[in-house]
Amino acid sequence: MLQCVLLDDELLALQYLKLLCEQIEGVEVVKAFNNPEKFILEKDTLQFDVCILDIEMPAINGLQIANLLTDKKVIFTTAYKEYAVDAFDLDVIDYITKPVQKDRLEKAIRKVEKLTRETKPTSDFITLNSEKGKSVINTNDVFYITVSEIDSRDKVIYFTDDSHLLIKNSSFEKLQELLPLNRFCRINKREIIAMNCVNYYSHDEIVSKIMVDGKPKNFTIGINFRSSFLAQL
Structure with missing residues (x-):
């Protein structure tokens, strides 16, 4: 089960993203945030594999938050294509333009799963x-x-x-x-x-x-x- 947290300051977009995640097999939404500052305060208390977040947000943007998640995988969702180069400079898993489509989100999730499988220690x-x-x-x-x-x-x-x-x-x-x-x-x-x-x-x-x-x-x-x-x- 892939555990994820969601972050988007637009409440309707956040609710829609959560709905899509809940429709994808093998995904558990640990928590959804619409306030980036609150997420920063709580992130170290949460267990999750990937953060799916918007880039354009008030006070602190998604690029800055991704820099704080050095040990987590990141998927960006944004309406602004011009952030793509900066996003991939951060070595994020994927960059999805809004409106987010379920099949596109699932493709990104499967990338995370594949990387998780490759890095997870295995025991017989x-x-x-x-x-x-x-x-x-x-x-x-x-x-x-x-x-x-x-x-x-x-x-x-x-x-x-x-x-x-x-x-x-x-x-x-x-x-x-x-x-x-x-x-x-x-x-x-x-x-x-x-x-x-x-x-x-x-x-x-x-x-x-x-x-x-x-x-x-x-x-x-x-x-x-x-x-x-x-x-x-």
Whole structure:
């Protein structure tokens, strides 16, 4: 889950940006600000991956704020194209001209996700609460994860050796935070798949390398998850 904060002094533009972010899979809006000075006071108390902000604001502009966010990723949204050169001199992720379109914003978000995957430390082992107690799982052995048919709060991990394990009360968002981001992808509302198990794919279907009853296991690619899947290929 990518955590973001929003900053725009125009309230309607801020509300619209927040609405767009909430429609993009894998994005959580931590907080939205319409006052840059208030954001500066609170920024060190917030946990976030990216700041999406306007440039032209009173008192302090977005370029100045970006200079303060040296350890965070930045996406600019602005009605003024003349700021583009200055923005990219700051090594920001993207520069979106207003009015912001959902597909353009999502493209910028996927850039952030890709960079996050490339820089995030990875571990082969994760610990989860299972039906057997605390279980240490080697993620190299995971084939896919799906929602339990008995209780949707639980998940079932299927391994490449045909075994499986019931994980208790764990959301997909939590699992995605723990799993190596460059090796796993949520492909629909009910499943996460190991990318190295993908054999080939079409517009809406994945054919995996794993055989079940003598046939390849197939998966559906949800329409809202396709772009994030393609970004990991």
